Amino acid sequence: MGKQEEVKLLGIWASPFSRRIEMALKLKGVPYDYLEEDLENKSSLLLALNPIHKKIPVLVHNGKTIIESHVILEYIDETWKHNPILPQDPFHRSTARIFAKLVDEQIVNLGFISLAKTEKGRDVLIEKTRELIKCLEKELAGNDYFGGKTVGYLDLVAGSMIPFCLERAWEGMGVEVITEKMFPRYKKWVKKLEEVEIVRDCIPPREKHIEHMNIMGEKLKSV
Amino acid sequence: MGKQEEVKLLGIWASPFSRRIEMALKLKGVPYDYLEEDLENKSSLLLALNPIHKKIPVLVHNGKTIIESHVILEYIDETWKHNPILPQDPFHRSTARIFAKLVDEQIVNLGFISLAKTEKGRDVLIEKTRELIKCLEKELAGNDYFGGKTVGYLDLVAGSMIPFCLERAWEGMGVEVITEKMFPRYKKWVKKLEEVEIVRDCIPPREKHIEHMNIMGEKLKSV
Incomplete structure (x- = not known):
């Protein structure tokens, strides 16, 4: 460079x-x-x-x-073509892109709306969110990361959004949406992600983030 | 193949x-x-x-x-790498993708909601739609197509959506959203598009399409 x-x-x-x-x-x-x-x-x-x-x-x-x-x-x-983020094979590339859209359109929408709801409305949305996270769980079969042996496109998209953003918001509300029992591969993936230096370096500080998400949820409720 | x-x-x-x-x-x-x-x-x-x-x-x-x-x-x-759809240069690729999102998220939303509205609500949405189409008009400066001298990614996305779908819906309502005077480059682009065989072959039949969009608009109104 x-x-x-x-x-x-x-x-x-x-x-x-x-x-x-x-x-x-x-x-x-x-x-x-x-x-x-x-x-x-x-x-x-x-x-x-x-x-x-x-x-x-x-x-x-x-x-x-x-x-x-x-x-x-x-x-x-x-x-910058070294250390590729997307897979090389066109079909695998399309799968990564489709799941990235699933995360950033559907899972995010459900997740954020759930912040604004009362307990009852929230439960319905959380169940729907779990249905979608099941698709991710399936996709992780036999792999450390969505990218295979190394982190790739979908790891960056889903990682930044679900464990290190939405889950913190849910945690702030005292709700456990993604349990070890329901999503063992997902949980293993999050642990592996946290071991990757370039990911760990970009995770927002935990307590401050939970507090921030709580404030966001309160704002959403008052809209 | x-x-x-x-x-x-x-x-x-x-x-x-x-x-x-x-x-x-x-x-x-x-x-x-x-x-x-x-x-x-x-x-x-x-x-x-x-x-x-x-x-x-x-x-x-x-x-x-x-x-x-x-x-x-x-x-x-x-x-199929021959006859490329996306430009080769990464920055031009990103521009095509950004505008494709603009068409399929913002312009489509405004355009379709406008179908459901009464005259007054419609006018506000149509004005907003025009503001976005101005971005496309600007992008066409000096070019026959968004892809330059040949049709490319954004031509397929915007072409299928705006002139050969939304404009027909507006026409069915008797509203002219995109005029020659406001959008001369856009109008020239649509004429050029219609001359391209692979595009022309995929344009839905005009009268049947307008009728279909009218029915859709009525359905939207009753929601």
């Missing part, structure tokens, strides 16, 4: 969407400048770089702006 | 999500069997192949199942 390369990431410490980008950059060994955003008071840089969505993450590479976490992950994988 | 290749597509004649897959297969010259689905009465094959989402399009290639139209387009491009 040339000395003149500029890699800048706009993110939020508690956001799985920017945390997974940090994991990917670390996996590639790409040095980057990290700029913490405040969603209550967005920087003029964020508004200038992402005027349509006004959201993080935003990656700036040598003056080029890339948004949307899945698109940024693909960009990183295509730009 | 070996004689033993099996390529099957489950779709719906009026759906931009499966029409764009047909365009891509034709662009690559890949022969395929097309199976028409009925959303009111889903086939057991569809339910077996896509048990989580139960949605079209579904591509089956030599026994492997791929779902989600963006994921299928990437799979097709990675499996």
Whole structure:
């Protein structure tokens, strides 16, 4: 990598969407400048770089702006080709992408709505969430990671979102959604993930994160 | 391509999500069997192949199942590498993917909700839709297609969705959302698209489609 390369990431410490980008950059060994955003008071840089969505993450590479976490992950994988994030086989690539959409569209929606609900409404959503997590559990059969023997695309997407974000929110509410008994492969996968340095380095600090998710849940309830 | 290749597509004649897959297969010259689905009465094959989402399009290639139209387009491009659909440069690839998301998430949502509204509510949504279509108009500067000199990823995604689906729905309601005066490049692009054989072959029949979209709009209103 040339000395003149500029890699800048706009993110939020508690956001799985920017945390997974940090994991990917670390996996590639790409040095980057990290700029913490405040969603209550967005920087003029964020508004200038992402005027349509006004959201993080935003990656700036040598003056080029890339948004949307899945698109940024693909960009990183295509730009720095060593330590591939996506599998090489087209069918395995498509499976990783399909499950990533399942996590970021369906599981996230159910998970976050569950934060806003009273106990009864929550239980229904949690049961639906478990049904979807069963698909992930199945996908882990015979593998350490979704990427096989090493962490890959779906590990970064699902890892940043489920164990190190949603589960913390549920924990803050005193609900155990994903138990060892129901999801033994998933639980083993989380333990393995925590052993991976580039993942561990990007997990938001636990207590502060649970507190943050609690505040978010209260805000959602009052909407 | 070996004689033993099996390529099957489950779709719906009026759906931009499966029409764009047909365009891509034709662009690559890949022969395929097309199976028409009925959303009111889903086939057991569809339910077996896509048990989580139960949605079209579904591509089956030599026994492997791929779902989600963006994921299928990437799979097709990675499996049959001639006549590339996505640009080669990582940044241009990311731009095509970001705009494809803009079309299929934001523009579609606004467009379809507008079908369900009374005149006043509709006008607000249509104005918002125009704001987003301005981004596409800008992107077409100096180019025949989003793909440059030939049709590519974003042409298939936006083409199947906007001129040959949403605009027909608006036309059925008697509303002109995208005018020549506001969007001259877009209008030129649609004319060019209609000249491309693989696109023209996959455009749903006009009158039947407008009628279909009218019925959909009425159904949405009664929800």
